[in-house]
Amino acid sequence: MTRAVVIGLGGLGCPAALGLAESGIGELLLVDPDTVELSNLQRQVLYRTADVGRAKVEVATQRLSESFSGLRVEGRRVHLGAANARELLRGADVVVDCTDDPGSRFIVNDVGLELGIPTVLGGVLQFDGLVLAVSGHSGPCFRCLFEVPPPTEEARRCGEAGVLGPLCGVVGHLQAQRAWGLVSGHAAAQTGFVTTVDGLRGRIRDVPLPEATDCPACGGLAARLDITPYSCPMTYVRTRLALETLNPGQTLDIVMRRGEPSRNVPRNLLDEGHDVLINGAVDDGRHRVVVRRVC
Amino acid sequence: MVVIKIPASLRKFVGGNERVDVDAANVREAIDALEGAHPGVKAKLCDDAGNVRRFINIYAGDEDIRFLENMDTALDAGSELQIIPAIAGG
Structure with missing residues (x-):
C-alpha cells in the first residue's frame, strides 16, 4: 500500500492531501501542530467555520476519512523539525512539504535524500508559487537551487502577507500530481526542474534546476546530455564519452528519443555496471535516464 | 534590450x-x-556587497547565473532574465 506524508495542513496541505486522496493513495500521514483559525477558511478547504479552535490534523483526518472510505489516514499534531523528521518520514513512499516554514523544506529535502524517499516541495505567497520534486536517490534538489532559507524578516508567511486563494489550490494540487507521478513510475517527468506559478497572469513555467552544484545534500548533477538528435549506436557512443568525463559517483542526466535509444541506452549502462537511477518517458517523444557512474 | 521578468x-x-x-x-x-x-x-x-542573495536565483534563459559567470554573465539583445525567490509560505 502506497504511503504519503503531508507536512503542513494549511493553504497547500489541504489541497495536496485532498489531491493525494483523489489519486487513490492508500495511506496518508498528516503532520501539523496548529489549530484551525477563522482566517484559514478562505483557502484551507478541509475546514469549516465550526472547526475553528480544533486541531487541523484531527479535522482533516475526519473529513478525508468521511470522503474516501478506502483511505487509511492518521494525524500527528507535531511540528516537523530536525529532531523528529526521520521518525516522521521513515516508511513513506513520498513526502509532500506544504509548511510555511522555509527551514522545513531544507529538512524534508535533506532527510528525503538520506532515507531514499522522493519529496515534493511547494511554496506560495501573495501571487507567486513554486513546486519542486526531488527523486529520493539523486539530485538536483531544493538545496541546489537555494543554498539557505531566507532570513526570518524576509520570510513572510501567508497569514501576514496574504495569498491568492486559488493559487493555493493550483500549487497544492500540482504537488499532489507530482507526488502521484513519483510513486507511479513517472519520476522521469517530475524531477530535474522547478515549476514557477504566476498567480496574477495564470502562467506556469518549468525551469531546469542547475547542474554542477557539488550540493552537500544530493551531490548535485554533474552534467546534462541531449542525444535526441542521434540514433543508435551514436546515442551510446555520446553517452559513454560524456560518462568518461565524470568521476565515479557523479551523475549524468540524459535525454533521448523514445524507441530504439530508450530501449538500448539504459540496458547498455546497466550492462556496464552503472547505477540507473531514473529511467522513463518525459513526454510522447522524449525519454530521460539519470545514471550514476560506478567505475 | 534585455527583458527582466519580475516575480509577482x-x-x-x-x-x-x-x-x-x-x-x-x-x-x-x-x-x-x-x-x-x-x-x-x-x-x-x-x-550589501552586490552579490545575489542566497535565497534568490537569477536565471539567464534556462541557466542559473551562479553556474555561468554570475553577475558578469554576458547577455545578448533579447536575453531574458528570470528571478526565482525562495517562497516561504504554505
Whole structure:
C-alpha cells in the first residue's frame, strides 16, 4: 500500500492531501501542530467555520476519512523539525512539504535524500508559487537551487502577507500530481526542474534546476546530455564519452528519443555496471535516464 | 534590450510591471539599470556587497547565473532574465 506524508495542513496541505486522496493513495500521514483559525477558511478547504479552535490534523483526518472510505489516514499534531523528521518520514513512499516554514523544506529535502524517499516541495505567497520534486536517490534538489532559507524578516508567511486563494489550490494540487507521478513510475517527468506559478497572469513555467552544484545534500548533477538528435549506436557512443568525463559517483542526466535509444541506452549502462537511477518517458517523444557512474 | 521578468512578489518595487526592459551587456548592468529605473529594488535582490542573495536565483534563459559567470554573465539583445525567490509560505 502506497504511503504519503503531508507536512503542513494549511493553504497547500489541504489541497495536496485532498489531491493525494483523489489519486487513490492508500495511506496518508498528516503532520501539523496548529489549530484551525477563522482566517484559514478562505483557502484551507478541509475546514469549516465550526472547526475553528480544533486541531487541523484531527479535522482533516475526519473529513478525508468521511470522503474516501478506502483511505487509511492518521494525524500527528507535531511540528516537523530536525529532531523528529526521520521518525516522521521513515516508511513513506513520498513526502509532500506544504509548511510555511522555509527551514522545513531544507529538512524534508535533506532527510528525503538520506532515507531514499522522493519529496515534493511547494511554496506560495501573495501571487507567486513554486513546486519542486526531488527523486529520493539523486539530485538536483531544493538545496541546489537555494543554498539557505531566507532570513526570518524576509520570510513572510501567508497569514501576514496574504495569498491568492486559488493559487493555493493550483500549487497544492500540482504537488499532489507530482507526488502521484513519483510513486507511479513517472519520476522521469517530475524531477530535474522547478515549476514557477504566476498567480496574477495564470502562467506556469518549468525551469531546469542547475547542474554542477557539488550540493552537500544530493551531490548535485554533474552534467546534462541531449542525444535526441542521434540514433543508435551514436546515442551510446555520446553517452559513454560524456560518462568518461565524470568521476565515479557523479551523475549524468540524459535525454533521448523514445524507441530504439530508450530501449538500448539504459540496458547498455546497466550492462556496464552503472547505477540507473531514473529511467522513463518525459513526454510522447522524449525519454530521460539519470545514471550514476560506478567505475 | 534585455527583458527582466519580475516575480509577482517584487512587482510592487517596479511599478507593478511584469517585465522591465533594460539595455545591458551583462547581469550586473541589467540589475543596475533596473535599480536606476526603480530605485530600491536592487536591495531586494542583492546583499550589501552586490552579490545575489542566497535565497534568490537569477536565471539567464534556462541557466542559473551562479553556474555561468554570475553577475558578469554576458547577455545578448533579447536575453531574458528570470528571478526565482525562495517562497516561504504554505
